[in-house]
Amino acid sequence: MSGSEDARSRARRDALLRMLLWPKRRRLAAATALALLENVCGLVPPLLIAAAIDRGVPAAVDGRWAPLIGYTAAALATGLATASVKYCFLRYSGRIAQDLLFELRHRAFAQVMGQPLAFHEAYPSGRVVARLSSDVESVEEMLEMGLDGLFSALFSMVGILAVMLWLDQPMAAVVIALFVPLYALTRWFRHRSRRAYRGTRTAVEGVVQHTVEAYNGVRAVQAFRREEANARRLDGLDARYAVARADAGLVSAVFSGGVKLIGNLSLVGLLTLGVLRIDQGHLALGTLTAFLLYVHRLYDPIDELASFANAFSAASAGLEKIGALFVRHPAVAEPERPAALPADPPGGRGAVRFEGVHFGYGQAARPVLSGVDLALEPGRTVALVGTTGAGKSTIAKLVARLYDPTAGRVTLDGVDLRELADAELRGAVSMITQEAFLFSGSVADNIALGRPDASRAEIRAAAEAVGAHGFVSALPDGYDTDVHKRGTGLSAGQRQLIAMARVMLTSPRVLILDEATSSMDTSSERAVHEALTRVLAGRTAVIIAHRLSTVAVADRVLVIEDGAVVEDGPPTRLLEGGGRFAGMHRGWLAATTA
Ligand SMILES: Nc1ncnc2c1ncn2[C@@H]1O[C@H](COP(=O)(O)OP(=O)(O)OP(=O)(O)O)[C@@H](O)[C@H]1O
Incomplete structure (x- = not known):
């Protein structure tokens, strides 16, 4: 794809996204608020566990059980609150996703139906079917699995880093330092996955187009004994699709593996530094535990973010393709001020x-x-x-x-x-x-x-x-x-x-x-x-x-x-x-x- 074509298809994708998202901005803001609340609730339990270890346990050893019971009960309550808010968020965001899909299908279909004959004579029907089926499905997948991952990843990352900085800055610095390779990996992934997923969308389009054509032309296929040749062609297209999928799979495997590796390096770094700082009396054991719990929570959503990025790349390539349906073709325009046909023209109707x-x-x-x-x-x-x-x-x-x-x-x-x-x-x-x-x-x-x-x-x-x-x-x-x-x-x-x-x-x-x-x-x-x-x-x-x-x-x-x-x-x-x-x-x- 040339540079200007690339920019054009991204612009079409963005315009399509704007058209879909803008009318739902209030509901999206409400979903964002729910996700924020969920993540704020989710930040509390590790802090309560740290307090339980550092204050509750020593008090219990002295025979005072109330602090430990209090911290544990509070951790349980925030856990329950997080679960309830998550439930509400998933239900609500699920409904938004379904409405978005409905809108996308409706608009894309209406757009195709409203295109002038010149469009239909130039655009193979198989390609239109691919746009309306598999490309829309790629958006569906992103909305179904991705929204949750995206919101939790973004909010929990920001929240966790803030709490870490508040708890202990040198330890937080270790985590932040490992964000540099993570950033580089993410950039690489964005670039490579866009290419890989465009490849998969184009390949699946070939498969759908061939299937639709073979089906529409089944009489000619049978009359000219093209069954074998057609099946071979489909195998070839399928193989091309498999190669494209494998390429996309490789890109996401490298990314997910890389994120896990960086996460584990963070754990090792934190553990080493934490033990040293406990030894020097700068850090409590409970705080180290909280750090380890937070790192776990930090890298889990990054993994989710990776799934979202995957789904987004596929959906983004799908949206670029669907966006092509919205290109205006020189149409037979409706008149601004239409004239009426004479009811009874001299000589009769229909001249x-x-x-x-x-x-x-x-x-x-x-x-x-x-x-x-x-x-x-x-x-x-x-x-x-x-x-x-x-x-x-x-x-x-x-x-x-x-x-x-x-x-x-x-x-x-x-x-x-x-x-x-x-x-x-x-x-x-x-x-x-x-x-x-x-x-x-x-x-x-x-x-x-x-x-x-x-x-x-x-x-x-x-x-x-x-x-x-x-x-x-x-x-x-x-x-x-x-x-x-x-x-x-x-x-x-x-x-x-x-x-x-x-x-x-x-x-x-x-x-x-x-x-x-x-x-x-x-x-x-x-x-x-x-x-x-x-x-x-x-x-x-x-x-x-x-x-x-x-x-x-x-x-x-x-x-x-x-x-x-x-x-x-x-x-x-x-x-x-x-x-x-x-x-x-x-x-x-x-x-x-x-
Ligand atoms: N959608 C199209 N895009 C480009 N060229 C076209 C298109 N449809 C027809 N033509 C061209 O216009 C010319 C006239 O075609 P048209 O279909 O009007 O012929 P016709 O007399 O109806 O032929 P037939 O009897 O085979 O249906 C032909 O040269 C044809 O190749």
Whole structure:
């Protein structure tokens, strides 16, 4: 990673942290106060034990038991108080951690869903899944195990050092002197662990991405016998992940071991100096005991701090990756003052115009459309045909305003699409994609996707209108059948019918249909065609026709070549004209009848 990229991704991580933590600052302050109280309580018992040894025991030897009993009871009471405050802190900080995670997941998911199509076409879905799953998990781990360690480590270190300095300065100096190698070790760890954990996040991303891709493309995998090769690739990615984990493990082992070593050196140093100072009469035995107890307490939290630092490095690398989702992509911006579509435009609803439209995917990319002028009349069906890569889908995406033209404008009923509020545009222009995607839920939920408030009668009427009612009522639970339940198994044609019922229910002014390329059997194809005729009636429609049989339902055909309209007219006239469309049709007839 280059220096400036590194700084950018750290800045993104910090911005994300600020966005998450700032609204919770009051609760975090309350958690900090609880942790402080816990640690202050925790400082008292060693002092009471020192007093018990130095004062209570000699008094008991003289037959006065009250001081010893008093010190012991006080040590017990502070121990109980520490435990109760710790319980409250853990419950409270646990809730904050869960809320933070909820917020992170919610924001990251909403951010991904709200990104323009340009983002999704450039960002592999596996990578997004890795961000939303394993990267979020790394933050979860840090919050679950780390907060406690961080707070106790920081507060107890400061508190213990203060008490040590108050008890005996030369002894405290030994402990402080050993902080120099500890500081050096911590610096090394911070630097090395950041690199190591970035490596693990990148490696796990590779594993998740490959798994998601293989799963999404399982048909192609099986058709091309790629199972073995895919499994080998996953093994390779897994091995890379294992190496990255081992590297991170090595860094944390060196750090934890180093901290333990320095802790033990402190004990030896304190014991040696303590015995000398007792011998010289400068130190009491109880104070030495308190020192030894404190050193133990000092290095335990440093160990916890090491776990936190580990978790933080992993989470920090995860947050850098999640932060990348928050980078703004040149989006189709919502207008500040949206215009409304005319309710009853002269000539009818659904007139689409392209006026001198230029478009290319990204600034450096070759232009796909160069000055397209086009008028689609209300209520008519236009089929776009042409060779692959000609620009048919691009025209459709501009009608749906999934992208904005780089120059020129696209209007609907006289209004520039850029002036329409998103909700109004989505209600006015609907798209049926090739795969006719069904979401988890019932058939009814899927039909009512664009109008969740639709009544069951309306849903049924929409299904009846496209001829889907028959097969839906034959499903085990009718309209309540879960579309992803095992055994439901809807065919491609049935999925298309459900997608068309969806359109019937929302009744958009303009419908864009990216016709499925996979062939259906003749009866399904006929059912889809019949449904199509009903859905198209009285609506402006743009069909990206992959199969020329679909063109029969169109009033007009546009032949697209290299981003330009090269032929335009009713299908029958184009067939008679003997131009490109007639040639394509002859080729298609020969292929289908061969
Ligand atoms: N998301 C994208 N990013 C960059 N270039 C793209 C993108 N989508 C399409 N293109 C390019 O734009 C051109 C037009 O593509 P488009 O998808 O509009 O063609 P099409 O006529 O619909 O093709 P097909 O029949 O194969 O679907 C092609 O050169 C294609 O490579």
